[in-house]
Amino acid sequence: MIKIVFFAALREQLGCAELSITADTVKTVADIKQLLSDKSELWQQTFGNASLLCAVNHDMVDGSHLVKPGDEVAFFPPVTGG
């Protein structure tokens, strides 16, 4: 399984903080985005936002990053701390 977590405005838009998917249908972060986009129109619109960031196991990655079972994949808006 791959754990997927969402933060801040993204979490609120989706009404979802985390979910799990089986690892056998996805190879990359881009595959996960596609899989999530296919859930509904809301998810498709939300993941159409080009500024969304992704981290795998707490490191920032891009769409081509390979994922494996046990990974924690996070999606979130650009950060605004400090």
Added chain:
Amino acid sequence: MSNQVTLNKDKDPEISIQANDFSLADEVALLEKENLTDGAVVTFTGRVRNRNNGNVVTTLTLEHYPGMTEKSLAKIILQAKERWDIGRVKVIHRIGELSIGDQIVFVGVTSKHRQDAFAANEFIMDYLKVKAPFWKKEKITNAGQTSENWLAAKTTDTDKADLWS
């Protein structure tokens, strides 16, 4: 895994993510305690402003990504240590609901001479702004109406951080 920052299970003494307030005096005392080599102590404190984009702000709520926050800050501190000759570093970031005037963030750096501590402090703050996974949600009042907004990231912050690369 060789080029990744490994975090001890024990709490990293240089980083604190906390709901509670902090004391500037206590933090400076810790940076200086039994530190006889460093002549410079540079501190930055960030606070909640009463206005943002023309709106009256009532509260600010900070969300973060536990685990990644600490890892990204550790990486930023490591980069600063590689780049400048600095001694001690402390980064504190508060989370949860904050009010106007509350302290949000603290960065303290010591060094033998002032230039390294000044530069490293600014670098850590600039990188924290664009790399550490924190998000601010503000509660604002506009013409008697209260609303909540997630703040948008500013390109000026990204541009400022890019100046270091």
